Amino acid sequence: MNSPLDGKVRALDLSMGWAGPLVGQMLAEMGAEVIKVEDTRRFDWWRGSLSMGPPEAQPIERASVFNTANRGKLGVTLDLNSARGIELVKRLVKMSDVLIENYSPGVMDRFGLSYATLGAINSRLIMVSMPSFGSNGPECNARGYGNTVEAMAGVTGLNGYHDNEQRYTLSNALGDPVAGLHGALVVLAALRERARTGRGQLVEIAQVEAAIPLVAGAILEYQFSGEVPRPRGNRHPRYAPHGVYRCAGDDACQPGHPWLAIAAETDQQWRAVADALGLAHLAADARFSDASQRKVNEDALDAELSRALATMSADDAAHRLAAAGVYVAPVHSAAAVLADAHLASRGYFVAIDRAVVGTHLYPGAVARLSATPLSADAPAPLLGEHNRAVLGGMLGMSEAEIGELEQSGVIGTRPRDDRGATR
Amino acid sequence: MRYRALNDVRVIDLTHHLAGPYATKLLGDLGAEVIKVEPPWGDAERRAGPYRKGAEDAERGGLFAFLNQNKFGVTLNLRHDRGRELLLGLLADADILVENFAPATLPGLGLAPATLIEKFPRLSVVSISNFGQDGPERDGLLNDLTLFARGGWTFPVGEPNREPLTPPGSLAQYVGALYGAIGAMQALTARDLGLGRGQHVDISLLEATVATMIYETVTFQYSGIVRERAGKRFAIGPFMIVTLKCKDGYAGLQMVTDKQFEGLCDLLGRPEMFRDARFHTALERMRNNDALLEIVEKFFLEHERAWLYREGQSRAIPLVPIPSVAEVLEWEQTKARNYFETIEDPVLGAIRVPGTPLKLTSHRAEPARPAPRLGEHNREILGARLGVNAGELERLRAAGTI
Numbered sequence: 132m133n134s135p136l137d138g139k140v141r142a143l144d145l146s147m148g149w150a151g152p153l154v155g156q157m158l159a160e161m162g163a164e165v166i167k168v169e170d171t172r173r174f175d176w177w178r179g180s181l182s183m184g185p186p187e188a189q190p191i192e193r194a195s196v197f198n199t200a201n202r203g204k205l206g207v208t209l210d211l212n213s214a215r216g217i218e219l220v221k222r223l224v225k226m227s228d229v230l231i232e233n234y235s236p237g238v239m240d241r242f243g244l245s246y247a248t249l250g251a252i253n254s255r256l257i258m259v260s261m262p263s264f265g266s267n268g269p270e271c272n273a274r275g276y277g278n279t280v281e282a283m284a285g286v287t288g289l290n291g292y293h294d295n296e297q298r299y300t301l302s303n304a305l306g307d308p309v310a311g312l313h314g315a316l317v318v319l320a321a322l323r324e325r326a327r328t329g330r331g332q333l334v335e336i337a338q339v340e341a342a343i344p345l346v347a348g349a350i351l352e353y354q355f356s357g358e359v360p361r362p363r364g365n366r367h368p369r370y371a372p373h374g375v376y377r378c379a380g381d382d383a384c385q386p387g388h389p390w391l392a393i394a395a396e397t398d399q400q401w402r403a404v405a406d407a408l409g410l411a412h413l414a415a416d417a418r419f420s421d422a423s424q425r426k427v428n429e430d431a432l433d434a435e436l437s438r439a440l441a442t443m444s445a446d447d448a449a450h451r452l453a454a455a456g457v458y459v460a461p462v463h464s465a466a467a468v469l470a471d472a473h474l475a476s477r478g479y480f481v482a483i484d485r486a487v488v489g490t491h492l493y494p495g496a497v498a499r500l501s502a503t504p505l506s507a508d509a510p511a512p513l514l515g516e517h518n519r520a521v522l523g524g525m526l527g528m529s530e531a532e533i534g535e536l537e538q539s540g541v542i543g544t545r546p547r548d549d550r551g552a553t554r
Numbered sequence: 555m556r557y558r559a560l561n562d563v564r565v566i567d568l569t570h571h572l573a574g575p576y577a578t579k580l581l582g583d584l585g586a587e588v589i590k591v592e593p594p595w596g597d598a599e600r601r602a603g604p605y606r607k608g609a610e611d612a613e614r615g616g617l618f619a620f621l622n623q624n625k626f627g628v629t630l631n632l633r634h635d636r637g638r639e640l641l642l643g644l645l646a647d648a649d650i651l652v653e654n655f656a657p658a659t660l661p662g663l664g665l666a667p668a669t670l671i672e673k674f675p676r677l678s679v680v681s682i683s684n685f686g687q688d689g690p691e692r693d694g695l696l697n698d699l700t701l702f703a704r705g706g707w708t709f710p711v712g713e714p715n716r717e718p719l720t721p722p723g724s725l726a727q728y729v730g731a732l733y734g735a736i737g738a739m740q741a742l743t744a745r746d747l748g749l750g751r752g753q754h755v756d757i758s759l760l761e762a763t764v765a766t767m768i769y770e771t772v773t774f775q776y777s778g779i780v781r782e783r784a785g786k787r788f789a790i791g792p793f794m795i796v797t798l799k800c801k802d803g804y805a806g807l808q809m810v811t812d813k814q815f816e817g818l819c820d821l822l823g824r825p826e827m828f829r830d831a832r833f834h835t836a837l838e839r840m841r842n843n844d845a846l847l848e849i850v851e852k853f854f855l856e857h858e859r860a861w862l863y864r865e866g867q868s869r870a871i872p873l874v875p876i877p878s879v880a881e882v883l884e885w886e887q888t889k890a891r892n893y894f895e896t897i898e899d900p901v902l903g904a905i906r907v908p909g910t911p912l913k914l915t916s917h918r919a920e921p922a923r924p925a926p927r928l929g930e931h932n933r934e935i936l937g938a939r940l941g942v943n944a945g946e947l948e949r950l951r952a953a954g955t956i
């Protein structure tokens with residue numbers, strides 16, 4: 132037995148972007164059959180825009196993010212604004228265990244696909260609904276994606292340099308994967324509950340509510356101190372040095388980006404930093420004698436370290452600091468992460484050949500299960516790639532019926548613009 | 555809150571600090587019975603704050619109280635033979651062991667995950683570690699600063715002409731925790747859907763961090779372009795994802811689609827701009843991103859957050875104020891959904907903590923149980939369940955085993 136959900140769980144993925152699709156991707160890694168349903172007019176927005184290239188270049192098949200978040204899924208198109216399309220969704224629901232959607236509140240209802248309707252068709256259905264801010268409350272209709280959700284969770288308000296007011300959005304639209312991971316967790320929990328009770332259920336995850344716990348520390352700090360925590364940048368509230376410093380020349384992995392993150396928690400680690408970098412005079416400097424002194428004189432400390440590191444090779448400094456038992460890491464760009472020898476030794480990235488774009492390395496499954504390894508090496512589907520397999524093979528529709536659906540635009544393999552013309 | 559979805563699951567929690575405890579909290583919130591096993595001197599997180607003013611020497615800080623709700627607490631010194639014996643007693647009928655020691659620690663105590671799984675075939679062990687259970691840097695040091703840096707989150711953030719900006723707090727560790735909780739459920743699901751036995755689940759915080767860097771590693775291969783720091787912008791692309799100063803603070807805009815751009819032009823009072831050749835397609839908006847930013851930036855500076863939020867959202871643009879955590883706590887939306895929970899913590903008093911993000915509808919959740927005092931359930935768990943009598947409990951306490 133290699134894939135625990137193989138032949139046991141079928142999921143319909145009606146979601147877009149990252150949060151919802153990640154749930155289906157993780158179920159696919161466990162062997163579930165995941166059917167991604169898109170509309171040829173309103174295809175997953177993570178495919179990007181048709182205007183990004185001429186039609187023959189198939190621009191919406193070239194989106195790295197879509198092609199990563201939808202790995203291992205079957206791709207089906209259905210016009211959700213047609214009665215025929217909705218009827219087919221319901222037929223698929225009847226045969227499915229899980230449905231994932233991250234539309235704004237009310238959209239599924241308008242399609243005629245509310246949980247009340249779908250649960251009546253299939254009482255074993257586990258429906259995961261992932262609205263940005265929840266399905267009720269005064270601001271539930273506000274629009275939010277990963278970055279805006281992250282902002283409303285209080286994360287962005289904490290992200291800035293220690294010495295200026297500008298706030299910055301994180302590099303990774305964190306609200307999305309955090310909501311998606313909660314979705315994957317709750318599907319497995321609900322499947323377990325269903326095995327006991329025989330019944331499915333609706334689960335709602337407001338994306339913003341999934342991200343707020345990540346700043347629980349700051350929320351409690353505010354309650355205890357009455358002061359609103361402000362950004363700390365690269366600094367730490369209690370110890371120093373704790374920063375990102377520029378070194379000389381080029382990092383082998385990362386030409387032109389020789390930044391090192393360095394931290395010392397204890398006095399002993401601080402002395403190790405100074406020794407490893409040949410800065411014995413700093414270890415002896417009274418301004419830096421203990422953690423509280425180093426915090427008080429942190430600007431001076433950072434200036435001294437910056438001056439010294441600016442003449443050292445990042446690789447060399449990193450090796451020496453690591454050997455001295457200090458926290459140190461190169462500040463990796465995406466290119467450097469791909470070249471990370473430790474990740475490579477664990478076979479983290481997996482090569483996948485995907486139509487239109489060819490072969491690339493993709494992030495592998497995070498959990499390494501010793502007996503039932505996950506598999507993250509199947510490509511994302513092309514738009515409507517599996518229409519025939521799913522509608523014919525699974526729903527038993529004839530070639531003539533499928534042809535008719537194509538004629539009437541209920542299904543298709545080419546995107547259509549708002550006027551309905553194929554591109 | 556506490557659900558019952560996993561009420562047939564027993565978790566032994568050997569974790570400390572943050573990533574491990576949040577993983578087991580997620581399982582406990584879903585109804586699993588979580589027994590937190592601490593050394594007699596306690597999880598170091600108890601001393602990590604934040605504290606109430608004047609109560610800095612309390613038995614625990616606020617984050618510990620949040621991370622360890624819905625758990626029972628026992629103490630065991632695993633360096634003592636009897637401590638290890640009692641742990642094995644707890645593992646005999648457990649489904650999951652979660653641990654986040656350095657990879658060499660448990661094997662050094664004769665408690666290697668593989669050995670435990672062999673001894674208890676239905677048990678799965680979830681190990682959450684910095685770099686994973688193997689590889690050249692398996693035993694390396696990592697903290698939040700270096701995890702963010704190494705995992706690729708830091709590099710693209712901040713001003714182009716100054717140092718890259720580290721994200722706040724321990725965000726990536728929470729991500730690792732989520733993978734840990736999911737890993738536990740994956741092992742449990744595999745066991746009960748046919749495998750029939752437990753297994754070892756290896757979670758590397760570094761890999762969890764890389765997995766959530768918006769697939770930048772793939773984007774780089776497709777385009778050959780490394781995303782550089784773009785200041786207040788998320789990146790320079792066929793969109794405008796930006797954090798902007800307004801009259802009374804900061805607001806965040808995430809304009810991606812043509813429709814959203816049309817809405818934005820309307821918000822700016824310049825509907826004709828939608829047809830402007832410089833901005834008409836996503837590709838043009840990428841090419842002329844600086845010019846577009848300049849226009850939007852100027853407009854935001856002249857308006858207040860609340861106005862921008864209301865008027866932007868009424869045009870279906872993802873545009874939000876950037877609240878402080880104090881404002882999140884008082885946000886009408888979280889209040890209407892009863893999101894924050896007030897827990898009566900026996901040490902810290904009433905505190906408001908984030909509630910569960912998972913809203914199951916199959917049954918009602920019960921209020922959360924506060925985090926355990928150190929060794930609070932020694933008598934209940936070690937005594938009643940493992941049959942350690944009162945006399946021995948006293949002797950174990952005196953010997954420093956519990």
